Amino acid sequence: MIAPARATAVLCLLVSACPVSAVTCKSKSGALAERPTCKRKETRLELLQVGLVGPQGDTGEQGPPGAAAPRLYLADATGKRFPGSLTLESTLLFAAGSRTVQALVNPSGFGAKSFELLFEEEHCDGAAYIESIQKQAVSFMYFDGGASLFYAGDPIQMRHIKSRLAVAQQSACTGPNATYYDVSLGACCETFDAGSVLTGPKAVVDLGAWTPPLHAELEQ
Secondary structure, three states: OOOHHHHHHHHHHHHOOOOOOOEEEEOOOOOEEEEOOOOOOOEEEOHHHHOOOOOOOOOOOOOOOOOOOOOEEEEOOOOOEOOOEEOOOOEEEEEEOOEEEEEEOEOOEOOOOEOEEEEOOHHHOOOEEEEOOOOOOEEEOEEOOOOEEEEEOOOOEEEEEEEEEEEOOHHHOOOOOEEEEEOOOOEEEEEEEEEEEEEEEEEEEEOOOOOOOOEEEEOO
């Protein structure tokens, strides 16, 4: 004969007639009871401990695939769409070579001109590199003020940096490290030993002509 408390627990499993908050409690004498919370000298039991949970059933059939989430695109005032997609955080994401690049955008464009090119030679000579925060498949992009975006391409590796070309006011391009000011780029070249820096060669994405303001479009 099943004890009343055990019968009640079985009934709960079959017809869901018990309160959701009920738990199974065991007294020191071994008696089982269902109550909202166990008493001071009782032990709370899981259904598996009481033997009320059966073996796991067979795996059911896989359901049909759900509908794809709508996609956001970045477009200019003429309706021209940029490559990739736009996130809810106003970040443009798209594939460039073997990497995924991302750039923050706003209605007026890609923000103020901002970049820092690094060089293994002094006086900003030779190949230009861009610092990579970490060796990963995602690179942040820099805006040159026109139609181009820069990012750290492959291979990402440690390089000994001896100079840099960075956006700056001409009046600020002074001091013992300043080598020259590039008026066309609005950038100052500084020669100094930065040591080993994780960088990738400067890769350029030409977005072509675009007309502000920029806006988001939802894929239909």
